[in-house]
Amino acid sequence: MPLETYINVIIGGVLTGLVYGLMALGLSIIFGVVRIVNFAHGEMMTIAMYVAVVAFSQFHLDPLLMMVPIAAALFALGYVMQAGLINPFINRPEHSQFILLVAVALIMVNLLLIIFGPDAQSVQTSYSLDSYEIAGVIIDATKAYTGAAAVVLSAALFAFFQMSRTGQSIRACADNYTGALVVGLNVKHLYALTFGIGAACVGAAGSMLVLLIDVTPALGPGYTLLAFIIVITGGLGSMPGALLGGVLIGVTEAMAGLLFTPSAKSMFSFALLVIVLLFRPQGILGKATR
């Protein structure tokens, strides 16, 4: 195979990986602060994807524009979920939390199945076949737009957590739960905000991803797992780590699809996860806690 093929595939993988990274960022933020493993992550993304599909097919709204309202809607969903359902489970054992979110995921997947049916749906925009050629390398326009949007959103989130007062309060909750209570932070509200922000990441990522892949109700669990893999690979609680993990997985999948068979591509992601768990359990950019 010519070298250009490899470069094209790698760049495509990096750009898709950035969108994966944004999705995983949501999971990382939620787990890093609330200490809840969101087993409904991929399912929430599927909801966002279907909203984007409907907005496009009914009102001809571009998913890239819809990103903001969809993220806002998912923020509301996430806030309500955390405030109403998950907050009472904060001190419950892990398997209890797991069942709670699995139940939520089950309801989400099957409601989508009832509403939209099992068939794949997709969005065909006017630019879906465009591409740029830079020095002999072909870059898919859609992937370039979504990748750029993912980077911008991640940077905005990073700034929010570093600079805004709310962001700093959320980090305080993550660092020391009791301490945060002592200094008078409304931890339950901040947890709900955090879950909302995580859900908003998923919402934005979902409306981008709808441009790249077809959506079916059954997509959810696979993407939940993918988000886990990315977060653990990159390093839990590290925001750049989530993006890096996303890019790594994106490239791994793209290369596996090219060199082996596309149907086996996620096997390589799992292999990567196992390797990282063994040699650097805290993830590539994570801080060692032990």
Next chain:
Amino acid sequence: MKKLLIDGVPGHGWLMLAVTTALLLAAPLFVNDYLITVLILIFYFAYAGQAWNIMMGFAGQLSLGHALYVGLGAYAAAGLYVHFGVGPWIGMGAAIIISGVVAVILGYLAFRFGVGGVYFAILTIAFAEFARIGFDHIKFLGASSGLFLPVKQYVSNDLWSLRGKPVMFYYLMLVLMLVALGICRMLLRSRLGYYWRAIREDEQAAQSLGIDVFRCKMYAVVISAAMTSVAGVFFAFYYNNLFPEQVFHISRSIEIILGPIIGGIGTLVGPIVGAFVLTIFSEGMTELLEVFKLTSPGAKQVFYGIALLVVILLMPHGIWPPIARALGLAEKSGEGKPTDEKP
């Protein structure tokens, strides 16, 4: 051995066990074929749930990938039978060895490198998913188009090669479930069982008392995996077809663990009670939804999810512990104690 198995069960506990067993033994005489298949399903989930409970309920290691061992057991026995004509009871040996080895690898990797808690759970999912996609590409075992066992209309039951009517599987699975109950009770009351519970409650404290935590956790993973793979063998010979997409799928893993969680994690009878409640609920739901003409795919699952939500919100320790207390079975056996509180 006798001491571990028999001592400490109150007299009316034996009576209840005897009556239940007698009822289940006699059931095929007066219930229809449909109920037999439902009961087989219940025994299967009860048994697999008991096996999972050893790892999570006794030793505190959360596995979310037990479909891996079901699948490995099923494929080992079915592959040997289809390709080499090796009977399922010998195949069961192979199934136990293969899943035992895989469990050793998984356990060694996780426990040696200090992978615990949520990370361990995700590692178990990763192994199961890896197997699912891997088996999708193994041509020898049918790949994604499935592995099929030869089927015909049976007039007699061939116990040696597990070819026969559902009633044969009914009794086999019933025996399996009861044997597992005995094994679990012996394990729980053995020295190892006490070590496990010490590790579950506080791993560092257990280690500082001189318990070989690594070894004990390895025993839990391997015993649980080996027992689960036996369920896989019966799964293969009962259903006669295997698809990686179904056998290894994460929803199979979740099905296995719902029973013990609903019934009561860490208890002996909880997984069995949970399997009864969940399976009957699920089957009843199917009937009910048909009556109300709600046959769209997914409707049943939505109600299933809502029911799960209700149970986990209202009965965090499961159904069995309060029942055990009410029946007076909790005193000596510890069946009524909630064991999963976070410190």
